[in-house]
Amino acid sequence: MIPLKGEALNHNFSVNRNNKIRDYLNKAARYLINWCRENKISTIVVGVNPGIKQSINLGKKTNQKFVQIPHNIFRFKLKAMCDRYGLIYTELEESYTSKASFLDRDKIPVDNADNPSEYSFSGQRIQRGLYKTKQGKLINADCNGAANIGVKSKLNGFTPDRLEASLAMPLRVKFDVALAC
Structure with missing residues (x-):
């Protein structure tokens, strides 16, 4: 060969x-x-x-x-x-879903490129994967963004009292595929 x-x-x-x-x-x-x-x-x-x-x-x-x-x-x-x-x-x-604090119930604006505005949010992303709320609670930043997408969708069930526990320690799933990228 x-x-x-x-x-x-x-x-x-x-x-x-x-x-x-x-x-x-x-x-x-x-x-x-x-x-x-x-x-x-x-x-x-x-x-x-x-x-x-x-x-x-x-x-x-x-x-x-x-x-x-x-x-x-x-x-x-x-x-x-x-x-x-x-x-x-x-x-x-999904604009502003990563910046807004889900637990603090921040209002999530809709992105408008024709009329850009400045918005302030109660929490902040302090490092990759970590978001700090106004009360000082640390939650997974990706979960915060995902929960805010749920809020933006206006589906039932996306409330801080129902989801707070799952925002701190998300489930990590691994598949048996080795990606050599």
């Missing part, structure tokens, strides 16, 4: 990487659908930020990793599975 060189080797790496990512996204979408069905959740709300990867400045290494994540493909897979299993899939503009 002749070893691969040059473009053939790069193509082989690319195909392998794409297969692993496709498998991972399928597993993640399947896990989410199964979890929703087991917990009798009928609606999935996904926050969408159309310019999420445009002109980002998270540092050279982080930018290289972040722009490789195929968010749109995951959304399409999730929507297709929702349609297949009878779940309601909704996309919602």
Whole structure:
């Protein structure tokens, strides 16, 4: 067998990487659908930020990793599975959901590019993954943003008294796929 060189080797790496990512996204979408069905959740709300990867400045290494994540493909897979299993899939503009404090019940404004305004919020993100509320409570920043997307969707059940405990220690799910990115 002749070893691969040059473009053939790069193509082989690319195909392998794409297969692993496709498998991972399928597993993640399947896990989410199964979890929703087991917990009798009928609606999935996904926050969408159309310019999420445009002109980002998270540092050279982080930018290289972040722009490789195929968010749109995951959304399409999730929507297709929702349609297949009878779940309601909704996309919602997610501006200010990470800045507003869910536990402090901050009002979440709608982004208006034609009339930009300054807003102040009671809490703040103090580092990657950590949000501090007005009362000094530390919660997971991604969970705070997700809960605020739920509030913005106006679905029932997104209240601080119901969700406060789950904001501090979210469940981390790992799949058995090794991504060599």
